[in-house]
Amino acid sequence: MTLDFGLVALDIISSWIRMILALVLSILFALAVGIWAARSKRAEAVILPLLDIFQSIPILAFFPFVIFAIYGLPGSVLHNFVGANLAVIILIFTSMSWNIAFGVYEAVKAIPQDYIDLLSVTQASSWQRIRSLYIPASMSRVAYNTQISWAVGLFFLAASEIISEGQGGAGEQIPIPYGIGVGAAAFPPASADYALLIAGIVVAVVIWRYLFLRAFALWSEKFKMMEEPRDVHRDPITRFYSYVNHRAVSKLFLIAHGMGVSRFTSTITRFRRGLKYAVLIFLLLIALLLLSALSHAGGVNLGGLPSWSEVVTDELGILYALGVSFVRVWYVYAICVAIGLPLGIAISLNFKLYDAVSPVLEVISSVPAPILLPVIVLIPVLGGSSEAVAALVIMLAIIWYIIFNVMAGVRTLPADLKDLPNVYRTGRLAAWRNVYLPGALTGFVTGSITAIGGAWNALIIAEYFNPLGSSVPLTEVGSGIGKAIAIATNSADYLTLTLAVASMTALIVGFNLVVWRRLYNRVTKRYTYNR
Amino acid sequence: MKGKTALSERQVEVAAGTVVVTVDHVNLDYHKEKEPLPVLTDVSLTAVKDQLVAITGPSGCGKSTLLRIISGLVKPTSGRVRVLDSEVKGPRDDISIVFQNFVLLPWRTALENVLFGLSSRKDLTDEQKNRKAESALEIAGLQGFESVYPGELSGGMKQRVGVARALAGDPRVMLLDEPFSSLDDLTAERLRREMHTLLISPQTSVQSVILVSHNVEEIIELADKVIVLSSRPAHVVGELKVDLPRPRNKKSDEFFQWVDRVYSLLS
Incomplete structure (x- = not known):
């Protein structure tokens, strides 16, 4: 060879x-x-x-x-x-x-x-x-x-x-x-x-x-x-990931500052404004579906627009796939949290470990996960399970957001605060519960928002991988929105594609506004360290 | 006032005039790449019972580092620190610190912050810890603020929580690291006035206080003894016993003479 x-x-x-x-x-x-x-x-x-x-x-x-x-x-x-x-x-x-x-x-x-x-x-x-x-x-x-x-x-x-x-x-x-x-x-x-x-x-x-x-x-x-404020121990990743962290916080609050309103009211206004856009997107989607249905019912054939029943049945199948993918995204996210959160904290508390590990993580994290899929499929431990393959690909795509944001969050905590458990000899459990975990929380939530977003993107590759269009795909999960999108793309089925992408977008945007934004506001209010 | 007896249990152990803190020929080098970079060279000092010793020096000279060595947080390259007869080998129960930037946990209430300072006390029940924490807050002037979060407190009150946390564990030695310099002038003035009476009093267990500060007037107002350090590598360039009677009048000529004396050592 x-x-x-x-x-x-x-x-x-x-x-x-x-x-x-x-x-x-x-x-x-x-x-x-x-x-x-x-x-x-x-x-x-x-x-x-x-x-x-x-x-x-x-x-x-x-x-x-x-x-x-x-x-x-x-x-x-x-x-x-x-x-x-x-x-x-x-x-x-x-x-x-x-x-x-x-x-x-x-x-x-x-x-x-x-x-x-x-x-x-x-x-x-x-x-x-x-x-x-x-x-x-x-x-x-x-x-x-x-x-x-x-x-x-x-x-x-x-x-x-x-x-x-x-x-x-x-x-x-x-x-x-x-x-x-x-x-x-x-x-x-x-x-x-x-x-x-x-x-x-x-x-x-x-x-x-x-x-x-x-x-x-x-x-x-x-x-x-x-x-x-300069970190005593500065290196490029700390700086840029702490920057991401900082950016997300300031994104919400700098605007308030610029508008000359109090922080709180501005957050509320932004939330409302965001909600308006979400509603707008939902309305657009519904309009799209109605338009396609109506045009068909009225006998106007605008170049092969689908029938209403087709829209409904397709959408039902897509909703089911969306549900399956939702569960998939969240359980993989949970695994990433269980590994990434403690790992991120532990790495950034130890200077030597940090210096040794962070450049390695940096390189591994920059190899795009989709590239690795063909070899992930062959990992014997996964036993050829397409579910395990999908989980691992998603994990490789998103765990870095959690690790790096947690690391940045912990590293930007002042040295005195990190010394506190030492001063009072509180023991490890009390230190993690009172200082490190709450201290990492803002970074963790920022990282989580990005990670969940990344997971939805990764689905499209992770759930169905058949680049050469062969009859047996390299990997294929039972059901999932990513699979639906990939198959619809391959067969140029633009109706299914539209419905799938629209439902997925609506779910993500809606979830962001209703859950993440609120959570983020609550967390930054109490858990941001500022003296 | 039920907490008082508990807080003062360590007070009776030591007779007047006993040396509480001894810093004995301490050296500290930072190791950057190849060569050792000396930070502190041959620093010695003592603090006797009921004394407030102030350490000052040009900014960046290593005052705060010296304080961290006394606390046991930083190990000196050579030399020793003793509290009464035992060598300080790491952080311990009978030494506490009050920090410049308060270092409170923003996600815990005032009471929980003070309780955090008692986490290592396995000898106390939760109820005893609660009582101790409450009485420490009361002594620091924060009665009624137990369930308030630090973010809702003013700078002066945050520092009072810091003081309460440091007091709750009945320390013998209290280390103050620029405790007033993050506060506005008026608040600092008030807290400073209370601090000396608060710490050097039979109400608390504290036997010696070591204050690091770059504010010379503050030092003359509070200190019984002043240690002046040189710029890096820091060594002791002067030791003054301030025998001004208390309460000290900051507008008196004697006060200014003391201030000048410290300034002349600093320059």
Whole structure:
């Protein structure tokens, strides 16, 4: 057997080029939208809730529509190599940009009034303000958030490349010949080429991390204008994950500050505003269903729109699958909490362990879980159980959010607080119950929100994996919304796809607003450490 | 006032004039990469019964680190710390700290925060712990605030919870790490005035207080003895016995002379 170094290299380079293009696009978008929202009250009122919604919906589920809209439309000028790649890049872009946009928004919002007054006094033009103040002030946030966005983006890159392979089953092959997702789907699992691909990805991740992401973060430090509390023991991951943590907290409260209302009332208003959007989405969905049903009943055939009964029965099947997936997401999440929460706390309480373990975790966490699926299927302990395979893939995709956010939460606790159990020799149990667990809680909830979101995305790969469109899929769970979406995508069944994606989105957005947001507000109120 | 007898049980053990805290030729080096970086060199001091000893020095000189060595939280590279006759080898029941930033658990009530300071006391029943905690809060001037969370308290009151927590376990030695510098001037003034009478009184078990502060007026107002440290690596550059009568008048000429004396050692 000969190793195909050239092909593996081509896969990695193609993927990286897509990622870099998406990143550039994301940063430009984030600067524009973030600065706009921060400097205009009216823009802020529209942009923030939208960013919030986009951040929580399962973007991956929309990929088939993106592919269809850009590449698949009959007679499209983009029905070629460019269009296919554009669809992938747009998907990665949508996964990366919200996070960076929030960072820019907060950075600009946090610029001390004195600086803005200074520019007013010197009568700087808008463009001068943007160039000389807003962009530099956002730079360090952009750099930190880029590190997170990159890891998230890799997941979406791999997943979308795999999905676009699968679409070949429905019709012609989509012209994405190279990519890490393509490689993972095409190389036989347990082959030397596949192993080489994984090794190549790890090397690429490490090189990229240290040559670019870290350098970018360090370079951007010089733009920091405000004194920020510095950890005694600072390293890039602590800083950026503590930043995620901090971002989520400040997201809620900085806005209050900017609006000049009390924190509490503003949180309530934001909650109400968010609710309005959720209702809007629900209404849109219902309208969509009604429209399709009515048009059929009225004898108007708008190009094969489905009958009402079809909609209902499909939707019922989808609701069942959604229920199964809901349970799946939550039990896997529970396992991740049981492992990640104590692990995260234990690691960050011990300096030596922290220094030894965190770079390793950092690298493992950046290998996108979908890439590993072909080899996970072969793990003997799982006994070929598709449920176990799905659980493990989801776990590998999300456990990092919990571990890293918990680590960041514990590390930002002041040293004196961590010494407290020592001063009073309280014993381990009392220390965990009174200090470490409550201290980690804010980070834990932030991490949980992201983890649950990630789990819904991971379902689409984890529940059904059949990239080459063979008659026997590599793995396939009994039922699940991810499976429904994957199969509908492969067979170009846009009705089922629409219903599945819409119900899933509605469930997630609704759940976020009703459960997470409230929980988050309660937790940050009491469990944020500020003296 | 039922808690008082319990709180003062350690008070009677020691005769006046006994040395309570001894810091004996303490050195501390940080080990950064290759070379040891000296932080404290040959620091010695004592605190006798009912004395409040203040440690001051330029900022970043290692005052707080010295306090952490006395508490047993940080191990010195060489030298020893003794409380009465026993060597301090780690944190222990009879030494407590009050921190600059209070370090309260925001997710626990005032009473629970004080109780947390009693977690290691296996010799007490829950009911006894509750009584002790309540009376410590009362002594610190927080009666009626038992079930309030720290976030709902003002800075001065938070620090009172910190003091109550430190007092509840009947410590012999009370270490104060810049306890007033996070407070606004008026609050600090009031708390400072109460602190000396509160700590050095038969009402509590405290036999010696060691205060770290960079506020020279505060030091002259409170201290019986002042230890002045040099900048890094810190060593003792002066030791002054402040024999101003109490209560001390901060506007008197003598007071300013003492303040000047400390300043001249600092510069």
